[in-house]
Amino acid sequence: MPDETDPLRVSGPPLAGDEVSTLLGSLERQRATFAWKVGGLDRPALSTWVGASTMTLGGLVKHLAWTETLTFQTRLLGHRPGAPWEDVDWDDEPDWPWTSAEDDTPEELYALWRTAVVRARAGVAEALAAGGLDHRNVWSEDDDAPRPSLRRVLVDLIEEYARHTGHADLYREVVDGVVGEDPPGPPDLYPVPGEED
Numbered sequence: 001m002p003d004e005t006d007p008l009r010v011s012g013p014p015l016a017g018d019e020v021s022t023l024l025g026s027l028e029r030q031r032a033t034f035a036w037k038v039g040g041l042d043r044p045a046l047s048t049w050v051g052a053s054t055m056t057l058g059g060l061v062k063h064l065a066w067t068e069t070l071t072f073q074t075r076l077l078g079h080r081p082g083a084p085w086e087d088v089d090w091d092d093e094p095d096w097p098w099t100s101a102e103d104d105t106p107e108e109l110y111a112l113w114r115t116a117v118v119r120a121r122a123g124v125a126e127a128l129a130a131g132g133l134d135h136r137n138v139w140s141e142d143d144d145a146p147r148p149s150l151r152r153v154l155v156d157l158i159e160e161y162a163r164h165t166g167h168a169d170l171y172r173e174v175v176d177g178v179v180g181e182d183p184p185g186p187p188d189l190y191p192v193p194g195e196e197d
Helices: 019-038 057-077 096-103 106-134 150-176
Strands: none
Touching: 019 057, 019 106, 019 150, 057 096, 057 106, 057 150, 106 150
């Protein structure tokens, strides 16, 4: 049975749930589908390019780990992002998650993403307890910018995952022919990235 540290523990939103369970369920389904599309691959597969794009599956994994951290820890709650993010010179390397992923092992990439998802869940729970879906981001790169609500932040992350899961879908088909819309079975029947047997 999946536990709270399993990024694949939820298969989707309830058929007739409240707003919180619907938004969180949708985000969890996107995370699970993304994890399935990028899971269980070796370094060459994670470094594969498609066409003229320089995007890779490994870059997607690292980018989404950064997005989870920036969104649900730093912006939502004002927490420091921690390593490895604080060691990056973002002015010189604004695309660092994309470009540095090739230097990481699959295990490092999967662990980074998994840790970010677990921390993000905790951040969302903290924000829900503090103000529900109306909780506002506490930090922004621009002090004068309006602060979005958690409701808006969740919708934005669902869109982010949907976009990148579409990219991963194309790349995975090129890598090994895996296709499909949803992971094959309930979350407890397929491996968590980085923990394959």
